Amino acid sequence: MIHCEGLMKIYKTDDIEVVALQGLNLTVKQGEMMAIIGNSGSGKSTLLNILGGLDRPSAGTALVGKWDLLKMTKEQLIEYKRGTVGFIWQNNGRNLVPYLTSLQNVELPMLIQGKADRSYAKQLLAAVGLEHRLGSRLTQLSGGEQQRVAIAISLANRPQLVLADEPTGSVDSATGEQILDIFRRLNQDMGVTIVIVTHDLSVADKVDRVIAIRDGMTSTEWVKRSAGEASGDGHVEESSQDSGNALFGSHHEEFVVIDRAGRLQIPKAYLEAMNVSGKAVLEFDGKRVTIGPPEEDAVRSEPTET
Numbered sequence: 338m339i340h341c342e343g344l345m346k347i348y349k350t351d352d353i354e355v356v357a358l359q360g361l362n363l364t365v366k367q368g369e370m371m372a373i374i375g376n377s378g379s380g381k382s383t384l385l386n387i388l389g390g391l392d393r394p395s396a397g398t399a400l401v402g403k404w405d406l407l408k409m410t411k412e413q414l415i416e417y418k419r420g421t422v423g424f425i426w427q428n429n430g431r432n433l434v435p436y437l438t439s440l441q442n443v444e445l446p447m448l449i450q451g452k453a454d455r456s457y458a459k460q461l462l463a464a465v466g467l468e469h470r471l472g473s474r475l476t477q478l479s480g481g482e483q484q485r486v487a488i489a490i491s492l493a494n495r496p497q498l499v500l501a502d503e504p505t506g507s508v509d510s511a512t513g514e515q516i517l518d519i520f521r522r523l524n525q526d527m528g529v530t531i532v533i534v535t536h537d538l539s540v541a542d543k544v545d546r547v548i549a550i551r552d553g554m555t556s557t558e559w560v561k562r563s564a565g566e567a568s569g570d571g572h573v574e575e576s577s578q579d580s581g582n583a584l585f586g587s588h589h590e591e592f593v594v595i596d597r598a599g600r601l602q603i604p605k606a607y608l609e610a611m612n613v614s615g616k617a618v619l620e621f622d623g624k625r626v627t628i629g630p631p632e633e634d635a636v637r638s639e640p641t642e643t
């Protein structure tokens with residue numbers, strides 16, 4: 338469904354250039370529900386905006402379904418935004434028209450497309466548990482209910498892909514959980530691919546896969562283990578918070594992402610602990626690669642006896 342390779346985004350202002358994505362690789366399968374996490378400024382929103390057709394990539398490959406996001410014309414971009422992809426923002430104001438009812442809000446994108454379908458709009462509101470609030474104006478709905486209307490709106494034009502930017506960011510944790518359960522149901526029932534960008538680590542339990550972005554590149558990936566695997570021998574390797582292993586415990590298997598050119602990101606904490614900067618020594622024993630400081634640095638960093 339999504340294939341990004343070597344994706345670059347450079348923002349140019351008068352006198353500076355900001356490299357927001359620097360060769361990012363990402364593949365998302367059709368029908369997958371996954372999350373992207375990362376520190377502030379790591380490039381999550383930039384990636385989501387590119388996938389949503391709201392921003393243009395600078396270079397690389399970005400394919401979504403049949404669309405090539407680097408080569409699309411303006412007209413194709415409009416068609417893509419209306420028909421292929423649905424977007425949910427943290428800030429409801431961007432999703433919803435406050436003086437319309439829930440039902441009118443869901444019908445609006447259909448009308449813009451010239452494809453009014455009241456019964457499908459009702460069906461979507463029922464799917465998010467709001468069949469009893471069809472005629473309510475948005476001001477009469479709670480934050481969580483408004484977010485559910487936003488989910489129904491994102492599905493109005495039957496997109497194959499839904500992108501959600503911090504969908505649980507402005508609701509309490511119980512409501513956040515409900516929203517994620519709705520996503521999961523829609524993902525299973527309608528087969529829609531869902532990509533969630535979030536700071537909320539509890540999202541990990543609700544998705545198939547979590548990918549971390551660091552400095553504009555995908556760095557680490559956690560894949561949810563099946564119930565049998567998770568209970569296995571219960572052995573979980575401990576490592577620093579920065580590597581992320583401690584984030585999701587034994588329910589997820591952690592992988593480092595290696596791009597086609599063989600590049601990977603080593604967590605800063607590991608490099609500092611090894612006293613490695615600039616260059617390192619790699620050893621391969623036929624099965625595993627070990628990385629360490631160059632010999633003279635290793636000797637220098639060893640404690641001296643007195």
Ligand SMILES: Nc1ncnc2c1ncn2[C@@H]1O[C@H](COP(=O)(O)OP(=O)(O)OP(=O)(O)O)[C@@H](O)[C@H]1O
Nearest residue numbers: 348355356357375376377378379380381382383384
């Ligand atoms: N329109 C823009 N013009 C210039 N720089 C930008 C622009 N948008 C984002 N950036 C920069 O690109 C980098 C990535 O920003 P981005 O918003 O994608 O990060 P993020 O991971 O979504 O952060 P947050 O979690 O805080 O939303 C940051 O250094 C940011 O300052």
